[in-house]
Amino acid sequence: MLRRAAAVVRGLSGPLWVAARRQRSGTGSSARPGPASEHLPRAFPKGFSSTFTGERRPKGDRIFEALGATDELSSAIGLAGEFSSEKGHTFVEQLHKVQCMLQDVGSNIATPLSSAREAHLKRTSFSEKPVLELEQWIDSYSEQLPPLRSFILPSGGKSSAALHFSRAVCRRAERCVVPLVQAGEADPNVAKYLNRLSDYLFVLARYAAMKEGKEEKIYIKPEV
Numbered sequence: 001m002l003r004r005a006a007a008v009v010r011g012l013s014g015p016l017w018v019a020a021r022r023q024r025s026g027t028g029s030s031a032r033p034g035p036a037s038e039h040l041p042r043a044f045p046k047g048f049s050s051t052f053t054g055e056r057r058p059k060g061d062r063i064f065e066a067l068g069a070t071d072e073l074s075s076a077i078g079l080a081g082e083f084s085s086e087k088g089h090t091f092v093e094q095l096h097k098v099q100c101m102l103q104d105v106g107s108n109i110a111t112p113l114s115s116a117r118e119a120h121l122k123r124t125s126f127s128e129k130p131v132l133e134l135e136q137w138i139d140s141y142s143e144q145l146p147p148l149r150s151f152i153l154p155s156g157g158k159s160s161a162a163l164h165f166s167r168a169v170c171r172r173a174e175r176c177v178v179p180l181v182q183a184g185e186a187d188p189n190v191a192k193y194l195n196r197l198s199d200y201l202f203v204l205a206r207y208a209a210m211k212e213g214k215e216e217k218i219y220i221k222p223e224v
Contacts, residue, residue, distance in 0.1 A: 047059055047060075049064060062176065062179055062180060063109060063110065063112060063180065063185070065176050066109050066173065066176035066177050066180055066186075067106055067109055067110060069169070069172050069173040069176045069177075070102055070105055070106050070109065070173050070176075070177075071106070072169050072172075072173070073102060073166065073169045073170050073173045074099045074102045074103075076162070076165055076166040076169045077095055077098060077099055077102075077166045077201075078095075078099060079162055079165075079166075080095065080159065080162035080163045080165070080166050080201075081095040081096065081099075083158040083159045083162045084159040084162075084163075084208060086159075087157075087159055087208070087211075087212055089159065089208060089211065091204060091207070091208075094137060098197065098200075101130050101193065104124075104126060104130075105126065105190050105193060105194070107123070107124040108124045108125070108126045108186055108187050108190050109177065109180065109186055109190065110124070111123075111124040112180075112185040112186070113184055113185050113186070113187075114184065114185055125187065126187045126189045126190050126193070127189060128189050128192070130189075130193055131189060131192045131193050131196055134193065134196040134197060134199075134200050135196060137200055138196070138199055138200050138203050141203045141204060141206075141207045142203055144207065144210075145203065145206050145207060145210060146210075148206075150218035150219060151218060151219035152206070152216050152217070152218055152219075153216075153217045153218065153219060154168075154205075155209070155214075155215070155216055155217035156205065156206070156208065156209025156212070156214045156215065156216045156217075157208065157209055157212045157214035159205075159208040159209075159212065160205045160206070160208040160209040160212070160214060160216070161205075163201050163202075163204050163205035163208060164201070164202070164205045166201050167198050167201035167202050167205065170194055170197050170198040170201055171198050173194050174191060174194040174195055174198065177190055177191050177194055178191050
């Protein structure tokens with residue numbers, strides 16, 4: 001019982017997209033890969049995990065690296081959202097929607113195209129529509145901002161700084177996903193979404209600083 005309880009705790013503290021094992025006869029589910037509480041890993045050799053397609057890979061595989069980076073990104077955005085909510089920013093709902101979209105990003109990453117069947121692809125496909133929505137949001141906030149004349153350092157209050165941090169994590173997530181797209185393992189729209197998301201987070205950080213009346217610190221070449 002103790003071993004089983006410990007396994008559950010480890011599962012719940014893991015990434016959002018814990019890969020599902022191959023569906024057992026008569027017990028398969030048609031849902032996309034969900035939270036850790038729905039797909040707890042069982043009896044896998046140490047150092048290995050499974051994709052949504054049932055393929056076992058080392059935990060150091062670039063697919064799980066990309067999933068971890070995407071999970072970190074969602075957590076960073078959640079923190080930024082809490083800071084922004086305290087300041088009454090109306091864009092908080094957009095951040096929540098982004099976190100939901102990142103769940104879908106993770107589902108796509110966890111379904112490598114090389115081993116996916118048609119049924120998998122239908123559940124985890126990622127369209128261009130969310131990318132276009134981000135571009136609309138970027139244009140909307142950019143129109144309200146003063147021209148960018150200097151290199152801005154992450155600053156401008158807690159909301160802005162947290163959004164800058166999220167942007168940096170997003171860049172890393174994108175770098176993890178690009179090799180998967182180039183290898184034909186993930187949908188190109190996933191990489192596009194992360195690319196535009198980092199731009200959105202940058203613009204939003206500047207917008208938050210402006211609305212809060214906070215100063216954005218700029219780069220000044222240090223004297224040596």
